[in-house]
Amino acid sequence: MPRVGGIEAGGTKFVCAVGSSPDDIDVGEVPTTTPDETIQRAVAFFEAHQPVSAIGIGSFGPIDPNPTSKTFGYITATPKLAWKNFNFAGAIRDSLGAEVAFDTDVNAAALGESRWGAAQGLDNFLYLTIGTGIGGGGMVNGRLMHGRTHPEMGHIRIPHNREQDPYKGSCPYHGDCLEGLACAPAIYARWGQSGEALPDDHKAWDLEAHYLALGIASWICTLSPQRIVLGGGVMSRKKLYPLVREEVSALLNGYVEAPEIVPPLLGARAGVLGAIALALTL
Ligand code: ZN
Secondary structure (H helix, E strand, O other): OOOEEEEEEOOOEEEEEEEOOOOOOEEEEEEOOOHHHHHHHHHHHHHOOOOOOEEEEEEOOOEOOOOOOOOOOEEOOOOOHHHOOEEHHHHHHHHHOOEEEEEEHHHHHHHHHHHHOOOOOOOOEEEEEEOOOEEEEEEEOOEEOOOOOOOOHHHOEOOOOOOOOOOOOOEOOOEOEHHHHHOHHHHHHHHOOOHHHOOOOOOHHHHHHHHHHHHHHHHHHHHOOOEEEEEOHHHHOOOHHHHHHHHHHHHHOOOOOOOEEEOOOOHHHHHHHHHHHHHHOO
8 A cells, every 4th residue: 555645634733644544644733823834834744754645635614626626626715714715735736746635624534434434335424523613524326425516514504493592603604504503612602611511411412412413314314324424522422422313313203214323433533544545546
């Protein structure tokens, strides 16, 4: 296997790795600051781990992942203004002289789970991350999901009972979309404490499971996934898995069967291993 590089590009840090599988990777991290500084530090990591034949990037977004587009490899409409319209793939390609594969952070993680983790052997599955934001990717008919650009599964509308939950939602674009109601900053804003600080028996978790299940039931009905992998910081609260499964079954009400809903087998490494897997497709 060739040694390739992977970058899981997040809003607070870039996780960089070199290797060819979960068993042989070297991992480093650089903080996400300005594009110039962050790219320079990432490039320095790969230069210290040469030879690297190709680089895969799983990036926060929205991005342009379409190789035939003029703005392929760009970060497009992000609220992180310094990164808006930044030619991310181009900057890495030009600095390292390596071929670059570019996709969303969640499609990369989905590919990693498909190659080495919880989605092995499946042609239709979803990978969701529930953390600072909510994002979704995965495969349909054995291919990573793309369209005009890529899915933005966190921004779907879900029922919001404002009497039971008066919180207006945290999404700067939509207010109370799924991400606006159920991401980690929404939990903090609604309850005045981070998810990590809330006890297991807090009513926050029933509400969280309810919102996630509303999204998941819609995706089950539209995409018919064989399995759903739920990752991200919020899902480190293990009791969410049984709560979500129960709520999804209740919402589907016997009409279609719910697929398995599982944690990522690659854990916190799903993103960067996915970026390695992306590079291995080149
Ligand atoms: Zn939104």
